[in-house]
Amino acid sequence: MKIVSENACFDGLQGVYSHASNSCACDMTFGMYLPPEAKTQKVPVLWYLSGLTCTHENAMTKAGAQGWAAEHGIALVFPDTSPRGQGVADDDEYDLGQGAGFYVNATQQPWAPHFQMWDYLTSELPALLMKEFPLIEEAQGITGHSMGGHGALTMAMNLPEQYKSVSAFAPIANPSGSDWGRKQLAAYLGDNEGDWQAHDSSLLMREKGYRGHVLVDQGASDQFLKLLKPEVLSHAIAERRQPATFRMQAGYDHSYFFVASFMEDHIGFHAETLYGI
Amino acid sequence: MKIVSENACFDGLQGVYSHASNSCACDMTFGMYLPPEAKTQKVPVLWYLSGLTCTHENAMTKAGAQGWAAEHGIALVFPDTSPRGQGVADDDEYDLGQGAGFYVNATQQPWAPHFQMWDYLTSELPALLMKEFPLIEEAQGITGHSMGGHGALTMAMNLPEQYKSVSAFAPIANPSGSDWGRKQLAAYLGDNEGDWQAHDSSLLMREKGYRGHVLVDQGASDQFLKLLKPEVLSHAIAERRQPATFRMQAGYDHSYFFVASFMEDHIGFHAETLYGI
Numbered sequence: 001m002k003i004v005s006e007n008a009c010f011d012g013l014q015g016v017y018s019h020a021s022n023s024c025a026c027d028m029t030f031g032m033y034l035p036p037e038a039k040t041q042k043v044p045v046l047w048y049l050s051g052l053t054c055t056h057e058n059a060m061t062k063a064g065a066q067g068w069a070a071e072h073g074i075a076l077v078f079p080d081t082s083p084r085g086q087g088v089a090d091d092d093e094y095d096l097g098q099g100a101g102f103y104v105n106a107t108q109q110p111w112a113p114h115f116q117m118w119d120y121l122t123s124e125l126p127a128l129l130m131k132e133f134p135l136i137e138e139a140q141g142i143t144g145h146s147m148g149g150h151g152a153l154t155m156a157m158n159l160p161e162q163y164k165s166v167s168a169f170a171p172i173a174n175p176s177g178s179d180w181g182r183k184q185l186a187a188y189l190g191d192n193e194g195d196w197q198a199h200d201s202s203l204l205m206r207e208k209g210y211r212g213h214v215l216v217d218q219g220a221s222d223q224f225l226k227l228l229k230p231e232v233l234s235h236a237i238a239e240r241r242q243p244a245t246f247r248m249q250a251g252y253d254h255s256y257f258f259v260a261s262f263m264e265d266h267i268g269f270h271a272e273t274l275y276g277i
Numbered sequence: 278m279k280i281v282s283e284n285a286c287f288d289g290l291q292g293v294y295s296h297a298s299n300s301c302a303c304d305m306t307f308g309m310y311l312p313p314e315a316k317t318q319k320v321p322v323l324w325y326l327s328g329l330t331c332t333h334e335n336a337m338t339k340a341g342a343q344g345w346a347a348e349h350g351i352a353l354v355f356p357d358t359s360p361r362g363q364g365v366a367d368d369d370e371y372d373l374g375q376g377a378g379f380y381v382n383a384t385q386q387p388w389a390p391h392f393q394m395w396d397y398l399t400s401e402l403p404a405l406l407m408k409e410f411p412l413i414e415e416a417q418g419i420t421g422h423s424m425g426g427h428g429a430l431t432m433a434m435n436l437p438e439q440y441k442s443v444s445a446f447a448p449i450a451n452p453s454g455s456d457w458g459r460k461q462l463a464a465y466l467g468d469n470e471g472d473w474q475a476h477d478s479s480l481l482m483r484e485k486g487y488r489g490h491v492l493v494d495q496g497a498s499d500q501f502l503k504l505l506k507p508e509v510l511s512h513a514i515a516e517r518r519q520p521a522t523f524r525m526q527a528g529y530d531h532s533y534f535f536v537a538s539f540m541e542d543h544i545g546f547h548a549e550t551l552y553g554i
Contacts, residue, residue, distance in 0.1 A: 008498065008526075009534035061533065064341040067541070221285065249285075256338065257286035264344070 001132055004029065010070035011036040016056065019128060023120035024083035025113055030125065031060040031078035032133060035070045044139035044274035045075040045129070046267065047121070047163075051146030052180075053099045056080045059145070064260040065267060072271035075135055079121055081147065083114040096184055102175070103151030104199050106188040115188060122155055122162065139277050141165035141270035145259050146228070147172055147180070149216075153201035153233075160211040165273035167215035167266045169259050170222055173233035174202040180227040202229070205236035214244040215269050217262045219252030278409055281306065287347035288313040293333065296405060300397035301360035302390055307402065308337040308355035309410060312347045321416035321551035322352040322406070323544065324398070324440075328423030329457075330376045333357045336422070341537040342544060349548035352412055356398055358424065360391040373461055379452070380428030381476050383465040392465060399432055399439065416554050418442035418547035422536050423505070424449055424457070426493075430478035430510075437488040442550035444492035444543045446536050447499055450510035451479040457504040479506070482513035491521040492546045494539045496529030 004016040012035040021028040037043050046069070048059050059065065060078045069076050082088075082101030089110040091097035097111075106115035130137050142163045144152035149171025156166030175181020176196045185196040197203050214237070218230045230248070237244045252258040281293040289312040298305040314320050323346070325336050336342065337355045346353050359365075359378030366387040368374035374388075383392035407414050419440045421429035426448025433443035452458020453473045462473040474480050491514070495507045507525070514521045529535040 007530055007532050007534040008496070008528040008538070010538045014534050062338050064344060064537070066534070067341060067537065219285070251285040253284055255284050257284040257291050257343070260341070260344065261285070261287045 001128065009033065009066050012038065012066065012070050014060065014066060021083070021120055021124060023116040023124045026083045026085045026088055028083065028120065029056050029080055031056045032129070033060070033066050033069055033076040034133065035073050035075060037073040038075060038134045042134045042136045043073055043075050044141065044271070045077060045135045046270050046274070047077050047079070047140065047142040047144075047152070049079065049103065049121070049142070049144030049148030049151040050081050051144075051148050052081070053094050054081050054148075055099070058256070059259070062256040062260065063263055065263050068264050068267035072267055074267065074271050074274060075133065077125075077129065079125060082117060088114045095180065096187055100147070100184065102147060102184045102188060102199070103154065104185070104188050108188060108190050111188050121151070122159060139164060139274040141274050143167045143169070143266055143270065144171070145169040146254065150175060150201060154199050154204060157201065157204040157208060157210050158198060164277055165212060165270045166210060167269055168217075169262065169266070170218050170224075170228055170254055171201060171216065171233070172228055174200060174229040176200040176203065177232065178227050178229055180224070202232040202236045205233060205240060205242060209240050209242045212243070212273060214242060215266060216244065216246045217266070218246070218248055219254060219258045220248045220250050221252060222254045224254050278405065286310065286343050289315065289343065289347050291337065291343060293337075298360070298397055298401060300393040300401045303360045303362045303365055305360065305397065306333050306357055308333045309406070310337070310343050310346055310353040311410065312350050312352060314350040315352060315411045319411045319413045320350055320352050321418065321548070322354060322412045323547050323551070324354050324356070324417065324419040324421075324429070326356065326380065326398070326419070326421030326425030326428040327358050328421075328425050329358070330371050331358050331425075332376070335533070336536070339533040339537065340540055342540050345541050345544035349544055351544065351548050351551060352410065354402075354406065356402060359394060365391045372457065373464055377424065377461065379424060379461045379465060379476070380431065381462070381465050385465060385467050388465050398428070399436060416441060416551040418551050420444045420446070420543055420547065421448070422446040423501075423531065427452060427478060431476050431481060434478065434481040434485060434487050435475060441554055442489060442547045443487060444546055445494075446539065446543070447495050447501075447505055447531055448478060448493065448510070449505055451477060451506040453477040453480065454509065455504050455506055457501070479509040479513045482510060482517060482519060486517050486519045489520070489550060491519060492543060493521065493523045494543070495523070495525055496531060496535045497525045497527050498529060499531045501531050
């Protein structure tokens with residue numbers, strides 16, 4: 001693991017690190033915020049998965065998360081959204097390929113050799129982080145924005161023993177029924193829609209739900225509401241009687257100004273669960 | 278005035294606006310955050326001046342300021358750091374010309390026709406803002422980072438009736454004695470160092486000080502300490518017996534991670550004074 005940068009931040013440390021990833025068969029970069037408590041003890045960790053076009057950097061600089069993580073004594077991980085580099089397949093559109101990994105293991109060409117973000121994030125990177133940083137393995141939560149909200153919800157519902165808390169900001173909530181999803185799931189996983197099911201949080205909510213309370217915030221003036229389809233997830237939550245708080249926030253759009261506005265609530269929500277373990 | 282963008286943010290509004298500036302003889306862009314209180318009443322306003330290479334956007338997205346401004350009920354203005362555009366003079370170096378106006382009125386060629394940032398920020402833009410937004414003209418504070426900290430301190434000490442509170446993050450504290458300053462003041466104002474005096478906060482502090490308590494934060498691990506010269510300002514403050522809090526913050530560098538870490542303190546500091554008027 002190589003140190004790209006380290007900056008003092010809210011009496012803790014905001015680092016950026018890179019490492020050779022086996023899953024993605026390329027170098028990967030991630031951000032890691034350690035709160036002041038981590039100087040002397042192990043701390044819970046919250047994964048933050050980012051949206052289309054983002055790198056590890058966007059949320060790290062724009063989400064206003066570190067102050068609340070410092071206050072609550074939890075670490076934050078900001079992974080990249082896809083494999084990257086010259087040897088890695090890409091597409092001319094912003095919503096496929098590099099910057100748009102959709103948090104799946106690709107089975108189709110030309111994506112399969114590198115686009116293994118599911119394995120990378122649920123297995124390889126956690127193992128590395130637990131080795132390199134003072135984190136409590138049993139106290140992991142996960143959240144994310146847009147495509148990252150999709151990643152957070154699908155990972156938490158598929159691996160509830162690993163992720164003890166989950167929340168999302170404006171998630172792509174029903175990708176198998178949306179232009180933000182159908183094209184990508186077909187490209188990465190193939191045309192058999194049965195293979196998409198484990199990567200659609202509304203379908204997972206219908207089928208299995210989640211072990212704990214779920215928090216979702218969605219801007220009511222989000223310019224991408226027709227692609228995000230919050231109503232499908234909201235319906236599934238209510239139908240299942242899933243313990244959850246689903247908030248449509250008046251006036252908010254899809255930007256990081258929205259994410260930052262509710263970050264305090266989300267980090268507090270995760271801290272309550274993760275410190276209760 | 279044209280609306281470039283408006284986003285809901287912490288129950289207030291983060292806007293970006295552009296307008297034709299008379300002072301700078303070009304179009305200028307600025308960010309303006311209005312807290313929730315501004316929906317029903319006039320509010321105090323805090324000017325945030327940015328550093329070298331920045332536009333109106335950097336602090337607006339990375340300083341984590343809006344949440345605290347919302348909590349305290351004060352507006353924030355994020356101006357650009359220089360005139361810009363095809364007809365505007367520029368330099369190949371990052372520290373002169375566009376993105377590096379140094380908050381002065383240039384008297385020298387080729388800068389004079391457009392580089393009138395002092396007049397723009399202390400006169401033209403305030404007049405526009407008071408007309409267009411619900412701001413209390415008598416309750417203006419000013420802060421900034423690096424070159425912007427220089428701008429904030431020099432404007433406040435020269436115009437104490439206009440700026441009722443002042444603070445700075447890692448200001449260029451003694452430009453007339455630094456490579457961050459001598460080159461620029463000579464280029465914009467000419468070789469007569471007497472003309473630079475009104476634009477050096479350490480010299481102003483020695484000569485006249487400020488009407489109120491001054492807050493300065495400086496990272497002790499700042500990579501630019503030799504250019505910023507905090508010791509000259511600190512010495513002048515102590516020698517003058519100027520009411521002030523000057524904090525050397527262990528471990529912090531020059532980045533926005535430093536600025537964000539202490540933004541709560543600065544906005545609280547300004548709010549206390551501005552709401553006391």
